[in-house]
Amino acid sequence: MSQRTIAEKISCTGIGLHTGSPVQLTLHPARVGTGVVFVRSDLSHPVEIPARRESVTSTQMATTLGVGDATVSTVEHLLSALYSLGVDNVRVEVDGPEIPVMDGSAASFVFLIRSAGLFEQDAARPRLRIQKPVEVRDGDRSLRVEPCDGLRVSYFVDYAHPAIGRQSLESVEIDGETFENDIARARTFGFLQDVEALWRNGLARGGNLDNTVVMDEHRVLNDDGLRWPDEFVRHKILDLVGDLSLLGLPLAGHVIAVRGGHALHTALVEAILAEPSAWVIEGRDAESTLGPVTFQTPARASA
Secondary structure, rough: OOOEEEOEEEEEEEEEEOOEEEEEEEEEEEOOOEEEEEEOOOOOOOOOEEEOOHHHHEOOOOOEEEEEOOEEEEHHHHHHHHHOOOOOOOEEEEOOOEOOOOOOHHHHHHHHHHHEEEEEEEEEEEEEEOOOOOEEOOOEEEEEEEOOOOOEEEEEEEEOOOOOOEEEEEEEEEEHHHHHHOOOOOOOOOEEEHHHHHOOOOOOOOOOOOOOOOEEOOOOOOOOOOOOHHHHHHHHHHHHHHHHHHHHOOEEEEEEOOOOHHHHHHHHHHHHHHHHEEEEEEEEOOOOOOOOOOOOOOOOOOO
């Protein structure tokens, strides 16, 4: 397969889920080997932030990337759409510290990418193929990746809430069609009892019933209800795909997640990079096609 970028520049506007501030997002086509690069355009000197594991600065309630004092948060929904639709190279210009939440899912970003169109580039698309299992744990929570021809995800969640309970989806093949039809519209969710604590920590200031599935102690409060009965686990898969894209290459492996979250997702990425004997890079026909795709081996993986 060849690397791909978008065919033309395209923009959207919205508010940040946690900041509540207006923000404009613009996707720009990028050259072979660029990868996904966020650009904070509102600063006195624009700062480029690669969408890579070494750029992660926080996983509290969302995935935040940064370089120096410049950060961009809630990147996972956009990253999941870019990854699943096969966009390898793109510059993501944003005029604030957070990606717009839109409706709380990745559907708006899928629409944006489809509207821009995809452009095949004249370079091979390398991928990282898992050859032996890698696992991270945090108590009764775990993520494990096993060998597989493409990217597959099995996800299991267990919440002590009557609207969620135990949900799972097993062996979901992550490609453009499956993601767009079965995963992209799943929205982020939260609990009413947590809202005040989030506000005290400067989070969820842009959250509302138009962009978040909100639950009280007993039920879903949104007038339109759920998009699927298992929308919660579908959204966890959406988040996972975005976080896995921080590998910097497409992944061939079966990821099995039990009660995961952003911290554990990125810990798995870190653990994979720290274990080069567990994988091989396929489709690398020349170093020049890889651009910035290099790996920094972390000291250890942590949840």
